[in-house]
Amino acid sequence: MAGEERNLTNRDDSRPVRVKVDNVKKIYNGRNGEMVALNGVTLDIHDNEFICVVGPSGCGKSTLLNIIAGLLEPTSGAVYCDGKEVKGTGTDRGVVFHQYVLFPWLTVKKIPVTKIEQMAGCLL
Numbered sequence: 018m019a020g021e022e023r024n025l026t027n028r029d030d031s032r033p034v035r036v037k038v039d040n041v042k043k044i045y046n047g048r049n050g051e052m053v054a055l056n057g058v059t060l061d062i063h064d065n066e067f068i069c070v071v072g073p074s075g076c077g078k079s080t081l082l083n084i085i086a087g088l089l090e091p092t093s094g095a096v097y098c099d100g101k102e103v104k105g106t107g108t109d110r111g112v113v114f115h116q117y118v119l120f121p122w123l124t125v126k127k128i129p130v131t132k133i134e135q136m137a138g139c140l141l
């Protein structure tokens with residue numbers, strides 16, 4: 018998704034747009050310098066539409082989903098959910114992770130209750 022612009026807004030669909038991804042760019046500042054993970058990603062998801070984001074490992078799928086979820090901020094561009102700009106996590110969006118995102122180095126008893134509440138707040 019970093020190499021070329023993808024505009025998926027021109028589909029013939031009269032249903033209201035629930036999620037709008039508007040010209041999103043994401044640059045990570047990694048150990049080896051800047052990494053353009055997303056560039057010019059534009060996408061409308063309509064009411065009751067089921068979308069699959071498919072692509073090879075490293076093409077930016079998780080980055081895009083994390084930006085829609087509000088877990089990551091785009092470098093430029095914006096995401097709107099029901100017309101409201103996404104500025105963080107919210108009760109209108111949920112994420113099911115495909116990996117453990119808890120604290121694998123802690124036992125259940127050692128995880129601070131405040132942390133669990135924070136995480137639950139993120140997901141609810």
Ligand SMILES: Nc1ncnc2c1ncn2[C@@H]1O[C@H](COP(=O)(O)OP(=O)(O)O)[C@@H](O)[C@H]1O
Nearest residue numbers: 045047052054073074075076077078079080081
């Ligand atoms: N925190 C990060 N710092 C630097 N580079 C990252 C970071 N997260 C992801 N990347 C890089 O961004 C690109 C897209 O990653 P990602 O969104 O995880 O792709 P996918 O989910 O499609 O496998 C990859 O090249 C990955 O190495």
Ligand SMILES: [Mg+2]
Nearest residue numbers: 075078079080
């Ligand atoms: Mg991924």
